Amino acid sequence: MKRCTKWGVVQPLDRFYRAKGTKDGLRGDCKDCFAARRKRWYVENKDREIARVADWQRRNADRHRAYQQERRQQPEVKRKNREGHLRRKYGMTIEQYDAMLEQQGGGCFICGRPPREDSSLHVDHDHSTGKVRGILCFCCNNALADFQDDPALLRKAASYVTTNSVEVQEEIQLARARALSLVGGGS
Numbered sequence: 001m002k003r004c005t006k007w008g009v010v011q012p013l014d015r016f017y018r019a020k021g022t023k024d025g026l027r028g029d030c031k032d033c034f035a036a037r038r039k040r041w042y043v044e045n046k047d048r049e050i051a052r053v054a055d056w057q058r059r060n061a062d063r064h065r066a067y068q069q070e071r072r073q074q075p076e077v078k079r080k081n082r083e084g085h086l087r088r089k090y091g092m093t094i095e096q097y098d099a100m101l102e103q104q105g106g107g108c109f110i111c112g113r114p115p116r117e118d119s120s121l122h123v124d125h126d127h128s129t130g131k132v133r134g135i136l137c138f139c140c141n142n143a144l145a146d147f148q149d150d151p152a153l154l155r156k157a158a159s160y161v162t163t164n165s166v167e168v169q170e171e172i173q174l175a176r177a178r179a180l181s182l183v184g185g186g187s
C-alpha cells in the first residue's frame with residue numbers, strides 16, 4: 001500500500017506507475033491523479049500534442065501502420081469499430097444488428113448464406129430514405145445495387161432467368177431423347 005502525494009489516499013501499489021530513480025520504484029502520484037493531470041495538460045496544449053503525435057507517426061510510418069493493423073484485428077477493437085460504423089451510418093446499435101440477423105435466421109435475407117467467420121453481413125438500406133431494409137451478404141447487396149433497387153429490372157431479370165432456365169431444360173431433354181433414340185436405334 002502507498003499514499004498518493006496528490007490526494008493523500010492510501011492505495012494498492014498497482015494503482016501507481018513505475019518510475020526509475022525513486023526509492024520504491026513507483027511514482028508519487030496515483031494513476032488517477034496522473035491521468036487527470038495529463039488530461040488537463042492535453043486540453044491546454046492540444047495543438048502542440050497533436051502535432052507531436054503526427055510527427056512521430058510520420059517518422060515511424062511502418063511501425064505505426066503495423067500497430068494499427070495488429071490492433072484492428074483484436075476482437076474487442078473490431079466489435080467497437082463495427083458498432084461505431086453501425087451507429088454513424090445507420091443509427092443502429094450492434095445489439096439491433098444482431099437481433100435483426102437472428103430474425104433472418106442468422107444469414108442473408110435473400111439467399112440465407114451466414115456471415116463468414118472473419119466478416120459480417122451488410123446492412124441494406126433504401127438510398128433515398130436511409131431506412132434499413134435488412135441484412136444481406138456482399139453478393140446480394142451488390143446485385144441490388146447493380147439493379148439500382150429498381151423492382152422492374154429485378155422482375156425482368158427473374159423472368160429472364162426463369163424463361164431461359166425452362167428453355168435450357170427443354171433443350172437438354174430433347175438432346176437426351178435424341179441420344180437415346182440413336183443408341184436404341186443403332187442396336
